[in-house]
Ligand code: ATP
């Protein structure tokens with residue numbers, strides 16, 4: 001029986017990879033321009049890092065983690081997100097002793113046991129950026145500006161930036177109680193999951209997709225009406241700085257984000273081209289995360305971009321694949337050997353060159369050159385080779401000229417590079 005990949009785990013094939021590389025390259029360029037450095041963190045962590053960091057009563061920890069016991073009996077989890085690991089690394093290596101402000105980004109796969117569907121997989125890629133050590137709302141705005149610049153630079157349009165504030169340890173508990181009281185009267189309308197959420201984490205009911213739950217919560221009190229004056233001031237500044245940067249946003253008082261550790265600023269970028277899984281990126285401030293994982297009191301803010309969703313939104317007319325500059329169609333044993341020698345030199349000269357290893361007919365080699373979308377084909381026969389010549393064919397215009405073999409690299413460079 002043929003072995004297939006696991007459901008929700010995707011291969012990213014060569015004809016798609018150009019898009020991924022394009023996105024990653026732009027992320028690095030934009031983020032590094034904002035003073036961020038890359039960090040690479042392990043894919044496996046102790047389960048506690050996530051259960052404590054993300055929060056026991058979240059969807060991720062309750063039902064989406066890939067957790068297993070290793071041969072020594074340790075409970076380990078495939079990372080469902082990167083923020084907690086990045087915070088752990090910052091504490092573990094005491095990066096704050098070098099500079100209390102750390103601007104970090106990370107690109108890689110995350111794992112969540114979710115129901116696979118379009119835009120939702122069990123292994124998916126995120127680009128993550130985090131700033132640790134700054135409470136000033138200026139950095140909230142800066143991080144959001146960086147995210148939007150990046151998304152626009154790769155060509156995304158019709159984006160909407162949604163913004164909310166979630167309050168903090170001082171004011172959110174009162175909101176929670178108020179929300180709970182409001183929903184208690186409607187608990188008969190709630191799905192089984194939300195009945196439980198009502199006790200453990202009522203804010204999560206906002207994220208429930210069940211229609212009756214959405215109806216129940218439609219007129220619920222808004223968190224923004226309950227935030228304390230400190231949080232309100234912070235949020236006002238975030239908005240002011242976004243406006244200074246010329247960024248438009250809409251306030252969405254129902255956007256609460258799934259993770260427990262968020263405080264104050266929460267944001268999402270949604271695309272109306274995406275259908276129901278419409279969030280391309282999400283993030284927010286988390287001033288309690290570090291304490292949850294046993295560290296100091298350090299503020300943080302960041303976001304994660306979903307790469308599958310982002311890649312699916314890239315402009316359709318843009319070419320992301322690098323086609324060969326040249327295909328050498330060698331006819332006969334000596335020409336093939338010569339082609340091999342030429343290709344080695346061409347590669348050193350920065351020219352993408354291909355040949356046919358099998359010594360097939362000219363017709364079949366031309367077909368292959370066409371399929372590979374080579375821009376030029378060099379036809380190299382025994383007789384021409386003896387004269388030091390070959391025919392160079394432009395596959396676009398179909399025009400053909402005879403050239404000296406020793407001038408090939410020079411000629412191609414003038415045409416291509
Ligand atoms: P959603 O509400 O779509 O489940 P989330 O709040 O769980 O998103 P985050 O944890 O904030 O998502 O992750 C940030 C981004 O990662 C999302 O906006 C989305 O683009 C992407 N993402 C999250 N989960 C998945 C998944 N299972 N498959 C593909 N992309 C995902």
Ligand code: MG
Nearest residue numbers: 059112114258
């Ligand atoms: Mg989710």
